[in-house]
Every structure is written in C-alpha cells, then in structure tokens.
Amino acid sequence: MTDLKKIFHVKGNDFTHAGEASVNIKNMLKSIGLDPKLIRRIGVCGYEGEMNMVMHGGDGTLSIEINTDKIILYLDDNGPGIEDLELAMKEGYSTAKDEYREMGFGAGMGLPNMKKNADEFTISSKVGRGTQVKMVFSLNH
Amino acid sequence: MKLSEIVNILEATVLVGNDQLDKEITRGGAADLMSDILAGLSDKCIFLTGLTTIQAVRTALVADVSAVVFVRSKNPPQEVIELAKEQNVPVLISPYSMFVSCGRLHAKGITGLDGKT
Ligand SMILES: Nc1ncnc2c1ncn2[C@@H]1O[C@H](COP(=O)(O)OP(=O)(O)O)[C@@H](O)[C@H]1O
Ligand SMILES: [Mg+2]
Numbered sequence: 001m002t003d004l005k006k007i008f009h010v011k012g013n014d015f016t017h018a019g020e021a022s023v024n025i026k027n028m029l030k031s032i033g034l035d036p037k038l039i040r041r042i043g044v045c046g047y048e049g050e051m052n053m054v055m056h057g058g059d060g061t062l063s064i065e066i067n068t069d070k071i072i073l074y075l076d077d078n079g080p081g082i083e084d085l086e087l088a089m090k091e092g093y094s095t096a097k098d099e100y101r102e103m104g105f106g107a108g109m110g111l112p113n114m115k116k117n118a119d120e121f122t123i124s125s126k127v128g129r130g131t132q133v134k135m136v137f138s139l140n141h
Numbered sequence: 142m143k144l145s146e147i148v149n150i151l152e153a154t155v156l157v158g159n160d161q162l163d164k165e166i167t168r169g170g171a172a173d174l175m176s177d178i179l180a181g182l183s184d185k186c187i188f189l190t191g192l193t194t195i196q197a198v199r200t201a202l203v204a205d206v207s208a209v210v211f212v213r214s215k216n217p218p219q220e221v222i223e224l225a226k227e228q229n230v231p232v233l234i235s236p237y238s239m240f241v242s243c244g245r246l247h248a249k250g251i252t253g254l255d256g257k258t
Contacts, residue, residue, distance in 0.1 A: 019199035023228065026203055036184065036205065043203035044179045051196075104192050104200075109176035
C-alpha cells in the first residue's frame with residue numbers, strides 16, 4: 001500500500017536549486033519521525049542522484065514513495081543516457097566537467113555510494129533517451 | 142564536546158547557530174569533495190571545507206552533519222548564509238587553514254567520521 005507519493009522536478013545544469021528536492025525529502029522524513037540513520041541514507045542517495053541529473057542527465061524528476069514497509073526513491077531523466085553502465089558504476093569513474101569538479105563533484109563515487117546505501121538498487125539507461133534509477137529502503141530492520 | 146568548545150578551539154566566528162552552541166560533537170570530516178562527506182555518514186559530526194558554496198550547505202543538510210566550518214577565513218556568499226539560517230544548520234568560520242583547523246580539533250579529541258583517531 002502506498003501511503004504517500006511526492007514528485008519533485010529537477011532542472012539540468014541549475015546549480016542554484018540543485019539538491020533542493022533532496023533537502024525537502026530529508027525534512028519531510030524528519031517530520032514523520034523516521035530513524036535519523038535511515039533519513040541520512042535516503043537523503044544521501046536522493047542527493048547523489050539529484051546531482052547526477054543536474055550535472056549529467058538534464059531535466060527530470062526525483063520521486064519518493066512512502067509505504068508501510070518500505071520507502072522508494074525514483075530518479076527519471078530524459079538526458080543523454082549512459083553508454084556503459086558497468087563502467088559508470090565503478091568507483092572513481094566520472095565524466096564530470098571541470099566546472100563541476102571545482103564545485104566539489106565528479107569524484108565518481110555517486111552511483112557506487114547510492115548502491116551501497118540502498119537496500120535495493122536498480123539502474124537502467126538508454127543512450128539518447130535517459131536514465132532511470134530505483135532505490136528501495138526497507139523499514140523492517 | 143560541545144559546539145561552543147569547537148568555536149573556542151578554532152577561535153571561530155559563528156555566522157549561524159548561536160542558539161545551538163550546546164550541540165554535542167564527537168567526530169569530524171574535512172573535504173572539498175562533497176562525495177567524501179556523503180560517503181562517510183556519521184552523527185554528531187562537524188564538516189570542514191574550503192568550498193563556500195550553496196552545495197556545501199546542501200551536502201551538510203542531507204548528510205545531517207551538526208555544523209559546517211569554512212576554513213581560512215573564507216566568507217560565504219549571502220545566499221549560503223540564508224540557506225543555513227533557514228535550514229537551521231550552524232556555520233562557523235575558522236581563521237586557520239584546513240590542515241591547522243583539523244589538527245587543532247583532532248588534538249582535542251575529535252575523531253574521524255568512522256570514529257578512528
Ligand atoms: N543521470 C545520468 N545521466 C547520464 N549520465 C549519468 C547519469 N548519472 C551518472 N551518469 C554517468 O555516470 C558517471 C558516474 O556517476 P557517479 O558515480 O555519480 O560519479 P560523478 O557524478 O562524480 O561523475 C558520471 O560521470 C556520468 O558519466
Ligand atoms: Mg554523481
């Protein structure tokens with residue numbers, strides 16, 4: 001059963017607002033009294049994903065679905081897609097532009113860190129079409 | 142230790158969070174790479190950085206760090222201060238370099254994000 005679903009729109013290359021959706025999600029989870037450790041994991045996964053969308057993906061959405069037994073984050077963009085997913089998942093692999101590196105991004109740790117923090121992580125991508133990520137966080141442990 | 146003690150050790154200026162100086166801090170992380178903080182999740186921790194960007198504050202928020210320290214007397218832009226105020230996260234400015242700021246805190250018992258000394 002889905003108790004609540006919320007969709008946030010993310011704009012590519014917009015660094016003024018980049019990360020806002022994840023901060024909102026974090027505040028929302030805090031207000032419903034979720035365990036701080038879990039909030040941190042969800043916040044970080046949302047944020048790494050949101051920053052990827054802003055830097056690499058382009059326009060898209062970050063959604064959160066709150067169920068009785070789990071919380072799910074969905075990332076969905078219409079960007080250039082990822083050619084080699086296995087490579088993209090490698091720690092340290094990054095195609096980030098220098099201007100993003102100067103802002104402290106582009107370490108190539110985002111996708112691996114998302115995978116590590118989520119209980120379930122799935123990514124699919126089509127070149128020229130976009131990228132979708134689903135991250136599930138179980139509420140039962 | 143309390144955040145007020147960190148302020149003393151760093152001889153820091155409190156830009157935001159004068160009402161939160163009683164917060165307990167036990168760990169710290171220093172980075173100009175946001176992923177380093179995002180990968181080192183910990184509670185009661187302080188985040189030292191030389192990047193005075195709005196993203197540094199949003200990183201601090203999602204990683205739920207207890208306070209942000211901008212090193213080497215770097216003053217953040219107004220919008221960064223506004224966001225920190227709005228979201229209630231303390232911001233300090235240390236006159237010392239990253240290296241010396243960390244050294245001063247570590248010498249007084251603040252551990253790394255993973256709890257190691
Ligand atoms: N939404 C996306 N759209 C297109 N490419 C992406 C997307 N997310 C990640 N990538 C690709 O995967 C690489 C690795 O991502 P990540 O591990 O988050 O590292 P970083 O963001 O630091 O480059 C990126 O550099 C980029 O090439
Ligand atoms: Mg990334």
